[in-house]
Amino acid sequence: MWGHDPGAYDGPKGVYNIPLSAPMSMAEGIKSMGIPNVCVIRGGTPNEEYRKQFKDVKRIAWDLSGGSNKSYYELKDYVFGLRDTMPNLTGYYLDDFFHGKPGFNKDSETEPMPASLSIDEMKQLHEETLAYKRRLDLAIVLYTAQLGASIKPVMKHVDTVSLWIWSGSDIQKIDENFKKYRSLVPDKPTLLGIYMWDFGGKKELSKDFMIKQLDYAYKLYKExxxxxxxFHCTPLCNKGLAAVDYAREWIAKHGKEGR
Structure with missing residues (x-):
């Protein structure tokens, strides 16, 4: 599950119109959903007291870049240092990695899409992850709106892709977008992002849209x-949202299924 600290997006000053509820930690959020793993997506370098919440979490991936080159260099030493103290840390995430740029052709075959790290920095980072004494996955966030040939140069330097839509209306194009993704990235291990709030539309995601997302994701998984x-994200877990309640029921039914 995608983890954010409480207050990161919800409340009266939030830009996505998410209702306020009692604070819920990432660890509490995943427990409430019956999910054993969490992606810790946050800035800063929290202390050991904060990290205690993750002691009994099965697998953790930690944010290595918050959407900028600056955040990568601010977080890198801290996150790499966690490897020796958190045996359940199994990967890193490059969140909001690709950047829009006016006039850039995302279908360019010669120029990589503007991103938080250069191709040389990505190559070095991947080599550093491979050199560590135990294997941790280097994962990248990719949105369907970014699909184009210019993403391909980066893909050789990552282990896993998490593919996300942004607007709830794009759920109608989920099959089309996934096929386009696989035409560009045919062989990378992939996790499909499941939104429980319509962030693009800044409104509650309907139960019908959640059903469509999960039916399609289930089909892809079984295939x-x-x-x-x-599932995105932990601050939504205690707000009484229909999409979240349906997701919780779905996880209880299918969460432990194999292929």
Whole structure:
């Protein structure tokens, strides 16, 4: 599950119109959903007291870049340092990695899409992850709106892709977008992002849209086209949202299924 600290997006000053509820930690959020793993997506370098919440979490991936080159260099030493103290840390995430740029052709075959790290920095980072004494996955966030040939140069330097839509209306194009993704990235292990709020539309996601997302994700998983799902996000878990309640029921029914 995608983890954010409480207050990151909800409340009266939030830009996505998410209602306020009692604070819920990432660990509490995943427990409430019956999900054993969490992606810790946040900035800063929290202390050991904060990290205690993750002691009994099965697998953790930690944010290595918050959408900028600056955030990568601010987080890198801290996150790499966690490897020796958190045996359940199994990967890193490059969140909001690709950047829009006016006039850039995302279908360019010669120029990589603008991103938080250069191709040389990505190559070095991947080599550093491979050199560590135990194997941790380097994962990248990719949105369907970014699909184009210019993403391909980066893909050789990552282990896993998490593919996300942004607007709830794009759920109607989920099959079309996934096929386009696989035409560009045919062989990378992939986790499909499952939104429980319409962030693009800044409104509640309907139960019908959630059903469509999960039915399609289930089909892809059973066909072996994806390795799993990531539900977004922990601050939504205690707000009484229909999409969240349906997701919780779905996880209880299918969460432990194999192929």
């Amino acid at each position: 072996g086209q994806i390795e799993g799902l990531i």
